[in-house]
Amino acid sequence: MRITTVGLDADDTLWHNETIFRLTQDRLRDLLADYATHEVTTARLAEIEKRNLRLYGYGVKGFTLSMVETAMELTAGEPPGRLIADILAAGREMLSEPVEPLPGVDNALAELSDAGYRLVLITKGDLLHQEQKLAASGLGDLFAAVEIVSEKDASTYARVFDRYGTGAAEAVMAGNSMRSDILPALEAGGWGAHIPYPITWAHELAEAPVDHPRFAELATISELPGWVRGLA
Amino acid sequence: MRITTVGLDADDTLWHNETIFRLTQDRLRDLLADYATHEVTTARLAEIEKRNLRLYGYGVKGFTLSMVETAMELTAGEPPGRLIADILAAGREMLSEPVEPLPGVDNALAELSDAGYRLVLITKGDLLHQEQKLAASGLGDLFAAVEIVSEKDASTYARVFDRYGTGAAEAVMAGNSMRSDILPALEAGGWGAHIPYPITWAHELAEAPVDHPRFAELATISELPGWVRGLA
Numbered sequence: 001m002r003i004t005t006v007g008l009d010a011d012d013t014l015w016h017n018e019t020i021f022r023l024t025q026d027r028l029r030d031l032l033a034d035y036a037t038h039e040v041t042t043a044r045l046a047e048i049e050k051r052n053l054r055l056y057g058y059g060v061k062g063f064t065l066s067m068v069e070t071a072m073e074l075t076a077g078e079p080p081g082r083l084i085a086d087i088l089a090a091g092r093e094m095l096s097e098p099v100e101p102l103p104g105v106d107n108a109l110a111e112l113s114d115a116g117y118r119l120v121l122i123t124k125g126d127l128l129h130q131e132q133k134l135a136a137s138g139l140g141d142l143f144a145a146v147e148i149v150s151e152k153d154a155s156t157y158a159r160v161f162d163r164y165g166t167g168a169a170e171a172v173m174a175g176n177s178m179r180s181d182i183l184p185a186l187e188a189g190g191w192g193a194h195i196p197y198p199i200t201w202a203h204e205l206a207e208a209p210v211d212h213p214r215f216a217e218l219a220t221i222s223e224l225p226g227w228v229r230g231l232a
Numbered sequence: 233m234r235i236t237t238v239g240l241d242a243d244d245t246l247w248h249n250e251t252i253f254r255l256t257q258d259r260l261r262d263l264l265a266d267y268a269t270h271e272v273t274t275a276r277l278a279e280i281e282k283r284n285l286r287l288y289g290y291g292v293k294g295f296t297l298s299m300v301e302t303a304m305e306l307t308a309g310e311p312p313g314r315l316i317a318d319i320l321a322a323g324r325e326m327l328s329e330p331v332e333p334l335p336g337v338d339n340a341l342a343e344l345s346d347a348g349y350r351l352v353l354i355t356k357g358d359l360l361h362q363e364q365k366l367a368a369s370g371l372g373d374l375f376a377a378v379e380i381v382s383e384k385d386a387s388t389y390a391r392v393f394d395r396y397g398t399g400a401a402e403a404v405m406a407g408n409s410m411r412s413d414i415l416p417a418l419e420a421g422g423w424g425a426h427i428p429y430p431i432t433w434a435h436e437l438a439e440a441p442v443d444h445p446r447f448a449e450l451a452t453i454s455e456l457p458g459w460v461r462g463l464a
Binding site: 061065068069072078081084085088091092096129149 | 288289290293294297300301304309313314316317320323324327328358359360361363380381382
């Protein structure tokens with residue numbers, strides 16, 4: 001068995017993301033506290049996000065638009081003073097949030113790169129924002145290729161690992177989302193290493209595969225180089 | 233001289249785009265007519281768009297957020313009844329606008345493809361939206377590759393024509409924007425065919441090169457196959 005290529009998810013695998021969404025969502029709930037309970041705001045935002053996903057795709061800009069829509073709805077079209085401006089500002093803050101690699105990321109990527117594996121970043125989200133986060137993270141030089149995609153399904157992984165590697169059968173995909181990073185990579189014939197992040201967006205939840213021969217659950221990204229080398 | 237690859241811009245080269253932005257902008261001016269003259273709304277939106285470009289990048293979602301910000305500002309933070317909801321709806325309509333190739337596009341692309349040129353779509357904008365427009369246009373199968381990029385500069389063209397062709401020196405870039413499609417492609421060492429669209433976003437305006445040996449001004453995309461073949 002020979003692995004040539006390691007695909008890595010970005011958000012919540014290389015750096016924090018969901019935490020920033022949750023903190024912004026908390027701000028929205030506070031801003032709307034006079035109009036709706038926290039539970040109602042959370043539920044309504046989740047519904048509106050889900051409904052808009054088909055048109056907006058993933059990322060902060062669509063999330064901001066969904067927050068504005070939620071606020072308009074919960075205030076019955078009469079948002080007070082600065083509410084909408086505050087939501088727009090919260091969205092812009094998310095886009096300019098500093099980016100710092102999660103613990104162990106620098107070392108794990110350097111170790112894989114030094115061992116000769118081709119690293120490919122595979123992520124969803126807003127194109128420009130993901131490029132800016134990668135630049136800010138300082139990790140850019142470690143990647144042989146970067147693919148920002150609108151959806152992560154089996155055909156995405158087959159295409160990316162064909163183009164930038166030697167096919168999915170010789171590629172590992174590592175990430176925090178069972179639904180987007182692991183299951184479709186396995187379906188494409190690749191290997192999957194699930195590295196959980198403390199919180200997961202409901203949309204990304206899925207059951208772990210049972211007794212799958214090409215799947216591993218890792219505690220942290222620091223275990224990734226050892227697992228990949230063990231497949232040789 | 234040998235040309236192997238033809239890069240094509242999408243918005244306002246293969247299908248209408250700026251017209252849809254202008255029509256939506258007209259709607260915004262009407263919605264805000266009680267608060268500001270048409271000129272003030274246009275000028276304020278242009279400033280806000282420009283200021284946000286660094287964070288939002290190109291595309292409908294960022295444009296919608298800038299329209300909301302303009303409305304908040306011009307109504308002094310007190311938008312009437314359905315104004316913000318109407319702006320959100322206008323943005324969603326832009327994202328679901330039907331896509332039809334401009335006159336001559338189908339034939340020109342088919343002719344180039346049949347003649348053995350490798351066609352590469354190179355476009356800015358929202359990732360998901362551009363993919364959806366390409367799918368809706370029915371032109372997808374004619375392209376060997378699709379690159380949705382956050383910025384079109386000389387290094388973008390060098391990278392894309394290296395990856396999907398045989399380098400910029402053997403590639404033509406065709407598009408309606410002098411600033412984004414032509415000048416940087418020429419700077420990268422490629423060829424440029426400018427195909428004007430009746431209206432151009434101020435941000436994309438630039439002077440045509442004078443007496444440049446690798447540049448042509450074409451009246452319509454129907455002239456592209458003949459010009460490309462003439463370079464052989």
